[in-house]
Amino acid sequence: MPRHPLAEVFGFPTDNFSIEAKRYRRNRLCPYNNKVPSCTKDKAKDPLGVCSIHDGEDIAITCPIRFREGWFIVEDAGEFFFPTQTQWTALTEVRLNDKYGQSAGNIDLVLVSYDEQGHITDFGSLEVQAVYISGSVRRPFEFYMDDPVSHAQMDWTDQINYPRPDYLSSSRKRLAPQLLYKGGILRAWGKRQAVAMHRAFYQTLPALPQASPEEADLAWFIYDLRLDAVRNCYRLVQSEIVYTRFEPALHRITVPEPGPIEDFVERLQDKLDKELEDNAHPPDAPTLTDILSL
Numbered sequence: 001m002p003r004h005p006l007a008e009v010f011g012f013p014t015d016n017f018s019i020e021a022k023r024y025r026r027n028r029l030c031p032y033n034n035k036v037p038s039c040t041k042d043k044a045k046d047p048l049g050v051c052s053i054h055d056g057e058d059i060a061i062t063c064p065i066r067f068r069e070g071w072f073i074v075e076d077a078g079e080f081f082f083p084t085q086t087q088w089t090a091l092t093e094v095r096l097n098d099k100y101g102q103s104a105g106n107i108d109l110v111l112v113s114y115d116e117q118g119h120i121t122d123f124g125s126l127e128v129q130a131v132y133i134s135g136s137v138r139r140p141f142e143f144y145m146d147d148p149v150s151h152a153q154m155d156w157t158d159q160i161n162y163p164r165p166d167y168l169s170s171s172r173k174r175l176a177p178q179l180l181y182k183g184g185i186l187r188a189w190g191k192r193q194a195v196a197m198h199r200a201f202y203q204t205l206p207a208l209p210q211a212s213p214e215e216a217d218l219a220w221f222i223y224d225l226r227l228d229a230v231r232n233c234y235r236l237v238q239s240e241i242v243y244t245r246f247e248p249a250l251h252r253i254t255v256p257e258p259g260p261i262e263d264f265v266e267r268l269q270d271k272l273d274k275e276l277e278d279n280a281h282p283p284d285a286p287t288l289t290d291i292l293s294l
Contacts, residue, residue, distance in 0.1 A: 002054035003155040005140050005163050007225070008066075008234060010039060010049040014144060015152040016232045025049075025148060033068040035092070041065070042138075050141050052225060052234070053133065053163055058200040059225045059234070060165035062137070064108065064128040067196050069236040073126065073221060074109060076238060077194040080219045081111055081124035088113040090126075096182050104181045125186050127178055129197040132170045135161040167204040176254050187217070187246045196221045199239050206257070209248045216243035 006014050011031035012021035024031060028047055030039040041063055042048035051066040052059045067073050074090045082088055094110045097103055109126040140163065144151045156162060175195075186193055195218070202222045213219075220242040225234040 001157050001162065002056070003157055004153065005053050005137070005156050006050055006144060007054050007059045008051035009141065009144060009148075011051060012233055013227075014148065017149065017152075018232070021233075025145070030065060031069075032065050033071065034065050048138055048141060049145075050137050053137065053165065055165050055200060059198070060131050060200055061198045061223075061225065062130050062133055062165070064130040066130065067128045067223065067236065072236060072238065073128065073196045073223075074111060076221050076241070077109075077124065077126045077196075077219075078111055080194055080213070080216075080241075081192050082113050082122065086113045087115070096185060098181075098185060104185055105178065107182060124192040124194065125182070126194045126196060127182070129170070129175055129195055129201065131165045131167060131198070131201050132174070133163050134166040134169075135163040137163040165200070167201055170201065171205060171253070179250050179253065183218075183246065183250065190217075192217050192219070193246070194219045194221055196223065198222070199224050202240075202242075206252050208242060208244050208252050211243050211245050213243050216245060218244050218246045218249055220244065 004014060008014075010021075010024040010029060012018075012024060023029070028039050028049060029037055030049075032051070034040060038044070039047040039049045041050075051063050052061045054060075061067065071090075078086075078088055078090075088111055091110045091112060092108070094107045095103060096105060096107055107125045108128045110123055111126060112123040113121045115121055139159070139161070140154070140156050143156075144154065183193055197220070199222050202220060208220070220240075221238060222240040222242065224237050224239045226237050227233075228235050
């Protein structure tokens, strides 16, 4: 467990005290192309400016805006969606409705190609998957922000609710539903999709059946945060692209691999044995009938 849980605060490592880093912390700014200059995570007036946390030897990206550094994710997705020399741009937070006009949610980024007259010729979706946190990240964040210099090397390991990435909830409560609902609509339309996530998150998923880039309709763009020692800041770097087909990948993620049925039967037998034993030796406390007959 790392002594200091926070990896980046308002875009910089906690031990970075450059003029730029202090300016971003002082003004609570976001350096990663948020919709406004300020960080708006959690609360607009009191933002939780944690971009990423330490996860053992890895770093877990906890804010989806963090992936917008340099717009590398849209450049990578554009190469997957469109032929070279295509004119395209990216639109953020686009609402997607189902057949009945009910919202299936917002798509993080929709890349659209267009002709010389500005008419859309094609599009693809890019979903960004940060990770949920178990425990409290606001408490160490507020403690650090109270005195960044003194608390740059703080030891938080003895504190309750030490923050950790919750990959299981992130995949079950966010990734899988998005693929089922939004992804299902886009797949029915025959549109390509991409998912951006950091490497440690992807490694918690089951091994996905892969396809060639030409046959794939769903691509997984995997990124790392690598330390630039000269500037003492992390840089978003693509580490891998995994190409898949939509249905096999969705099935692999949403349908668990069953364990031996014998293990479950053994668990049932243990519970049954305990219940039968309890019934064979009822407690000595008086029953309702005993009380009423007094």
